[in-house]
Amino acid sequence: MPVEKREKTWLTPPVLGALLDAAGSPRDRAFMALGIYTFMRASEIIELRWSDMDIINNEIHIYRVKTKQSDQLPICAELRYELLAWAKHYHDTQGEIQPNWYVVPSQGQVPMKGVHGQRRLVPTGDPPPLRPARRIGRPQRIVKNAMNRIGVGDVGDACHVLRRSGARSLFEELREQGYDGSVRRVQSMLGHASVTTTEIYLGVDNERRQRNEAIGGKTMFNGGVNPSANLALPGEKREISS
Numbered sequence: 103m104p105v106e107k108r109e110k111t112w113l114t115p116p117v118l119g120a121l122l123d124a125a126g127s128p129r130d131r132a133f134m135a136l137g138i139y140t141f142m143r144a145s146e147i148i149e150l151r152w153s154d155m156d157i158i159n160n161e162i163h164i165y166r167v168k169t170k171q172s173d174q175l176p177i178c179a180e181l182r183y184e185l186l187a188w189a190k191h192y193h194d195t196q197g198e199i200q201p202n203w204y205v206v207p208s209q210g211q212v213p214m215k216g217v218h219g220q221r222r223l224v225p226t227g228d229p230p231p232l233r234p235a236r237r238i239g240r241p242q243r244i245v246k247n248a249m250n251r252i253g254v255g256d257v258g259d260a261c262h263v264l265r266r267s268g269a270r271s272l273f274e275e276l277r278e279q280g281y282d283g284s285v286r287r288v289q290s291m292l293g294h295a296s297v298t299t300t301e302i303y304l305g306v307d308n309e310r311r312q313r314n315e316a317i318g319g320k321t322m323f324n325g326g327v328n329p330s331a332n333l334a335l336p337g338e339k340r341e342i343s344s
Contacts, residue, residue: 137264203234
């Protein structure tokens with residue numbers, strides 16, 4: 103039996119901004135920013151090294167594990183701001199950044215300290231130490247924890263929420279600007295082989311949208327019903343011009 107197609111849940115740009123602010127650490131914020139503004143898969147983000155980042159020319163060189171292809175993704179202004187802030191924090195805590203270090207590396211345990219007169223430990227308040235030479239083990243926890251903090255923890259797979267929400271937000275933005283190739287632009291960012299795959303991933307049917315916008319409330323045939331006829335629904339008030 104055919105599977106019912108429904109619009110997939112996605113987070114709007116204001117919610118994505120709140121998600122970034124709910125990050126548990128600067129490292130977590132950088133990870134989510136990369137997902138939101140590049141639409142990369144988690145498996146691609148955790149493999150990024152500083153040698154892949156060309157912030158001067160606003161490009162990120164990636165290798166798409168799933169499709170076995172290399173790509174150069176653009177760094178938008180929002181992501182550039184996030185990456186520069188993260189690079190400063192990285193440098194301040196680790197010293198000179200090495201090209202082979204991971205961009206968003208693993209973190210150590212939360213620093214703890216003993217309580218005077220008690221046999222227990224409490225957090226010191228310092229951030230967990232970065233481990234630049236080790237990749238993240240469970241990146242989905244980064245996103246899920248932030249989603250739970252802002253109350254959207256039930257909208258689907260954590261890391262794919264970033265990818266789909268960023269892609270859908272760009273799609274809607276391009277459509278609002280009247281750009282006809284909105285789906286293809288998003289397709290190139292996602293790295294999909296076909297437009298159909300992108301439409302399914304976004305949960306939209308662009309042809310139906312364009313159909314409804316072109317015909318809904320407008321004249322379909324020349325010589326048909328006069329669209330300016332002064333008709334109204336029962337109970338609807340219609341202003342009559344003199």
